[in-house]
Amino acid sequence: MANIDFQLMLITDTAATTAATATARPITEAVEEALKAGVKAVQIREKAMSTQELTALAMELRQITKHFGALLFINDRVDVALCAEADGVQLTGTSIPIDAVRRLAGDKLLIGKSTHSLDEAFDARKKGADYILLGPIYETPSKAKYGEPIGPEVILKVKHRVKLPVFAVGGIKPHNVKEVMEFGADGIAVISGILSSDNIADVTEKYLELLR
Ligand SMILES: Cc1ncc(COP(=O)(O)OP(=O)(O)O)c(N)n1
Ligand SMILES: Cc1nc(C(=O)O)sc1CCOP(=O)(O)O
Ligand SMILES: [Mg+2]
DSSP states (O other): OOOOOOOOEEEEOOHHHHHHHHTTOHHHHHHHHHHTTTTTTEEEEEEOOOOHHHHHHHHHHHHHHHHTTTTTEEEEEEHHHHTTTOEEEOOOTTSOOOHHHHHTTTTTSEEEEEEESHHHHHHHHTTOOOOEEEEOOOOOGGGGGGOOOTHHHHHHHHHHHHOOOOOEEOOOOOOHHHHHHHOOEEEEESSSSHHHHSSSHHHHHHHHHHHH
C-alpha cells in the first residue's frame, strides 16, 4: 500500500471546471499541468462519466501520475480503482462500506472516506479508513445544497479525537490554506481553486508554497 505523504490532493470535476473556464481543455492536460507543478495526489471524481469513460480516464491518468511519481485515487468506484491499479479509493457517504472495501481490496488500496462532522470522522477511523477528507470547510457552490459549511474549527476537534490524516476540503483557496493548516489539517483537497484557474501551474505552485 502507498504512503500518505502528500499535502495537496487535486480532485477532478470535468463537468464543473471545464464549463467554468474560458480556457477549457481536456482534463488530462489540466491534470498534467498540475502534476508538472508538483501535485503528488490526484482523485478522479467524475460523477457524470459512464463506467467505460471513467475506466479509460483512470487508465490514462494512471500512466501520467506514475510518470510524475504521484498517487491516484478514484472516487467511489472500487472496481475501477482496482482495474486501473490506482493507489486508493475515495469513499463517499453512499459508497460501499469501508470494511467491505478492505475485504475486496486487501492492502492494494488506500481507503479514504469523505466525512462532514466529528461523528463521521470518528466512525471512519473505527471502520478502518486510512485517511479522511473533512468538509465542506468553507462555502463552495457544489455543496451549497448541503447547507452551511462546517468551518475550520471542526478540524481541531477531529484531530484531537481521531488519529487519522485529515484533508480539508470545500472552498479551499490560497487565502485560507494557512487557516486550515493552523487548525491542524494534514493537507487540503481542491477542485476549483486549481482547475478553474487560467494558470494552473502558477496557482498549484502557490498552494504548495503555502503548505511548506
Ligand atoms: C455535507 C455533505 N457534503 C457532501 C455529501 C455527499 O458527498 P460526499 O460524501 O462528500 O462525497 P463526494 O462526492 O464529495 O466525494 C454529503 N453527504 N454531505
Ligand atoms: C468534492 C467535495 N467534497 C466536499 C465535502 O465537503 O465532502 S466539498 C467538495 C468540493 C470541493 O471543491 P472546491 O475545491 O471547488 O470547493
Ligand atoms: Mg465530499
